[in-house]
Amino acid sequence: MNKIIVILIMCQSLFTKAQDNLLSMLVSEDKPIYISSTFKGKKVVNGQSVEVLSKGVLQFQIQHRFGTLNSGFYNLFGLDNSQIRLGFDYGIKDWMSVGIGRSSELKTIDASAKIRLKRQSKGSKEFPFTIATNSAIFIKQYRWSETNEEAFEMSNQLSFSHQLLIARKINRDLSVQLSPTLVHYNLVNYAEKNDRISLGFGARQKLTNRISVNAEYFMQINGKINNDVLSFGFDIETGGHVFQLHLSNSPAMIESSFIHETKGDWEQGDIYFGFNISRVFTIKENK
Amino acid sequence: MMRQIISIFLFLICFYANAQQYLAKDGTITFFSKAPVEDISAINNKVSAVYDAKTKALVFQLNITDFIFPKSLMQTHFNENYLESDIYPKSTFVGKVTENKNGKAKVKGELTIHGVTNEIITEGKLQIINDNVIISSEFVVKLKEYKIKIPRIVMYNIAEEIEVKVNIEFKKQ
Numbered sequence: 001m002n003k004i005i006v007i008l009i010m011c012q013s014l015f016t017k018a019q020d021n022l023l024s025m026l027v028s029e030d031k032p033i034y035i036s037s038t039f040k041g042k043k044v045v046n047g048q049s050v051e052v053l054s055k056g057v058l059q060f061q062i063q064h065r066f067g068t069l070n071s072g073f074y075n076l077f078g079l080d081n082s083q084i085r086l087g088f089d090y091g092i093k094d095w096m097s098v099g100i101g102r103s104s105e106l107k108t109i110d111a112s113a114k115i116r117l118k119r120q121s122k123g124s125k126e127f128p129f130t131i132a133t134n135s136a137i138f139i140k141q142y143r144w145s146e147t148n149e150e151a152f153e154m155s156n157q158l159s160f161s162h163q164l165l166i167a168r169k170i171n172r173d174l175s176v177q178l179s180p181t182l183v184h185y186n187l188v189n190y191a192e193k194n195d196r197i198s199l200g201f202g203a204r205q206k207l208t209n210r211i212s213v214n215a216e217y218f219m220q221i222n223g224k225i226n227n228d229v230l231s232f233g234f235d236i237e238t239g240g241h242v243f244q245l246h247l248s249n250s251p252a253m254i255e256s257s258f259i260h261e262t263k264g265d266w267e268q269g270d271i272y273f274g275f276n277i278s279r280v281f282t283i284k285e286n287k
Numbered sequence: 288m289m290r291q292i293i294s295i296f297l298f299l300i301c302f303y304a305n306a307q308q309y310l311a312k313d314g315t316i317t318f319f320s321k322a323p324v325e326d327i328s329a330i331n332n333k334v335s336a337v338y339d340a341k342t343k344a345l346v347f348q349l350n351i352t353d354f355i356f357p358k359s360l361m362q363t364h365f366n367e368n369y370l371e372s373d374i375y376p377k378s379t380f381v382g383k384v385t386e387n388k389n390g391k392a393k394v395k396g397e398l399t400i401h402g403v404t405n406e407i408i409t410e411g412k413l414q415i416i417n418d419n420v421i422i423s424s425e426f427v428v429k430l431k432e433y434k435i436k437i438p439r440i441v442m443y444n445i446a447e448e449i450e451v452k453v454n455i456e457f458k459k460q
Contacts, residue, residue, distance in 0.1 A: 022337040022346040023381060025310070033352075033376070037367045054359030172373055209368045210438065238440050240360060285357035 032125035038169045039177075041242050041278065042089060042097075042114075044202035045216040045233040046250070046258050047179060050132040050167040052116050053091030056284025061087040061101070063276045065251040070269030078273060085253040090283075103253055110254050112136035120169060132165040138256045156187040161255040163200075177202040181218070183256050193223035198259050210237045218259045229262040244276040307341040309420045314455030316349060318428075320446040327361060327445065329354040336455050338420050343384040345394060345422075347455065351376055369435050375402040382407075390414050394424065400433045411453070418459040425452050 039049035042059065053059055063085040067078030075081065087101030095116040102109045116132040140157040160183070167177035179200035188194055198220045206212040214233035220226075231248035249264035250257070251272045264270030314334035320327040331354045336347035351372035356362040366372040382396015392413035397404050411424025428449045430437060437445050 022308070022339060022344055023348060023379060025308075025337050026335045026346065026348045035373075037363060054363075057359055239364075239444060280360055282358040282360070286355055286359060286362075 032121040033123040035120040035169050038130055038167050038175045039204050040235045045214050045231040047200050048134045050130045050165045052114050053097040055091050055094045057091045058281045058283050059089040059278055061278040063253050065272050065274035069271045107141040109139045110136055130167045134163045136161045159185045159256040173206040175204045196223045196260050197221045227262045229258050240280050242278045246274040248272050308460045309338045309457030310460050311336040311455045311457045317452045319450045322444055322446045324443040329356045338457050346381045348379045401435050403433045405432050420457040423454045
């Protein structure tokens with residue numbers, strides 16, 4: 001008899017609840033919730049972030065790096081010297097984007113592909129990190145006359161970088177990233193190594209919904225000849241544009257150069273100011 | 288034996304009580320923002336809803352992240368900057384059909400967007416065809432009332448008043 005009463009009460013409560021609050025009937029399916037916008041842009045400062053462009057989106061980047069701040073008023077604290085990199089990136093899939101770019105001072109063309117392997121998620125399926133890979137090839141340009149030289153080999157102009165990018169959005173403002181990196185140079189000096197490994201650290205702290213500060217450091221693990229690069233960035237997002245202001249001890253904008261060929265020293269004031277402007281264009285719209 | 292019969296009987300009562308309810312899982316809600324610089328629209332095809340023909344109660348619920356925009360970046364900004372879907376993942380409506388004459392209906396209820404609840408009264412259509420109930424309505428949502436802030440720099444891109452269209456087809460439970 002007791003059981004019947006219990007069942008009766010249960011039914012009763014279900015019945016009344018359904019009347020009171022139909023919302024309880026709408027228990028939504030338990031889907032994993034993917035964490036998005038770990039970083040604002042495809043780059044933390046100079047190095048790649050785990051972000052990829054969405055499918056059908058083209059991004060055009062104009063990157064400027066001026067001279068060092070300690071070069072005095074004669075150089076207007078570096079503003080007299082500037083180098084640029086122009087770059088295009090395109091999202092082939094929602095998880096894959098490719099890009100090309102060219103750096104003026106280094107006379108280097110770079111091509112890269114980034115693939116997002118796994119996304120940070122919570123809910124029914126939890127995964128703590130977003131993981132991506134980025135691979136790039138760098139071709140140092142040459143004059144046709146150089147190709148006639150006896151020692152010239154096309155392969156000597158090439159270098160490569162491979163990165164594993166592991167990031168976690170800790171809360172809605174703070175994201176951190178670890179980027180183990182391998183850079184391979186086809187041609188090096190006697191004292192240098194062809195394969196060089198480094199470990200990158202990146203972080204982003206949002207100040208407001210549209211402004212964030214970023215920091216990045218690459219620690220060279222083997223074959224260290226030059227300084228480690230330390231950079232700070234300031235991202236301002238306005239609709240389709242992202243403005244990024246940077247301070248770094250490297251003027252370079254490509255992995256093969258800023259990780260292992262950084263000559264500047266923060267303590268000496270060899271700080272390069274720079275900025276990026278990026279604009280996205282939606283080539284293919286979602287349906 | 289007696290117990291089982293009674294419990295089955297009670298079970299049936301529960302079902303019977305629900306028999307006047309209509310359920311939808313793939314309702315459509317679209318919104319449209321008309322501003323000097325650009326028109327923005329988005330569609331959500333995964334609205335779930337319940338209508339109780341007996342009590343005239345009407346509720347619906349949607350996930351903010353299910354809104355699809357033509358431009359991916361808009362979708363990112365919509366979730367990240369405006370609706371803050373990480374904090375407020377859902378939007379709900381809980382209300383009642385207060386009047387229904389020849390398919391023209393008035394609805395009154397509480398609409399929750401961005402964690403803010405406001406009372407709304409709107410008109411629409413409500414048709415009962417066989418075992419299906421079809422509702423449709425259009426109303427305006429003011430962003431200010433739901434504490435959705437538009438920065439000055441995109442003031443000409445996003446309208447302050449958003450037109451919302453609801454189209455839901457319910458099936459008998």
